Amino acid sequence: MKRLLITGAGGGLGRMLRQRLGHMAEVLRLSDIAPMAPAALGEEVVTCDLADGAAVRDLVAGCDGIVHLGGISVEREFDLIEAANLRGVYNLYEAARAHGHPRILFASSNHVVGYHPQTARLGPDCPLRPDSLYGVSKAYGEAMAHLYHDKFGQETAIVRIGSCTPAPADWRMLSTWLSEDDFVALIEAVFRAPHLGCPVIWGASDNDAGWWENTAGHLGWRPKDNSAAHAAHVHRTVPRPEADASVARYQGGVFTDEPIHGAW
Ligand code: NAI
């Protein structure tokens, strides 16, 4: 494709993908509200607040695909989440509608189902049980994707990312881990597919201890990594959580312990 936009390009996953998605487009347009490294050859760097509708409209112009990572990525007070994850998502979908519906990969999160117990095995149509205002905002983003697909045919891969890190860092991540390689391969599959629609995809590697089924097989995505290769190291170096601790009971782990920040 000619131009692939990555929002949230200054964040953890954005910086990693900046290094690894250059082959997918003639130009990577990298956007964030935070500072980013200057543009290299084949890159455009655009500072943009997702809450600013006019700016987002300009940002999306000329883009053939969007990896939407930008926004608040943990639990915070409602006002912050509202600006980036609610208004920001609305702005992105309106901008996409104005500019010919570039395909979107929406970085949703396991925290839309965080209150499901770790004993549950979930498919894509399971009831949402968000564990935080953050999780609720991702559920809103998923609903926005479905609305714009049903109303306008806008294609989105809704990717419920587990924990995308170089290696699983704790016991829970043995279930939620998404390797960086598997994430890159998923992004390639999403933008390569002749037809996408608006599928819900669990963003997790092929973990023996996983909770979620692979719902992107039809896109040709078969995750190759398995947290089992790291299990011995985690078991040796990270204390096992108590069985009644939230991190051992709920899929969303410690997010279920979060208060409503800035509550009345
Ligand atoms: P991050 O917090 O490192 O990056 C998010 C970026 O969004 C930041 O650079 C931030 O400056 C930017 N941002 C925040 N508000 C903004 C606004 N109003 N306008 C423009 N940019 C804004 O998060 P990370 O880990 O890189 O995650 C990327 C995305 O993937 C997030 O949407 C997150 O919710 C989602 N995700 C990540 C997971 C992970 O394992 N890292 C797991 C599940 C979901």
Ligand code: 15L
């Ligand atoms: C997320 O949604 C967060 O953005 C990330 O920072 C991790 O906390 C991840 O989920 C997780 O559940 O491990």
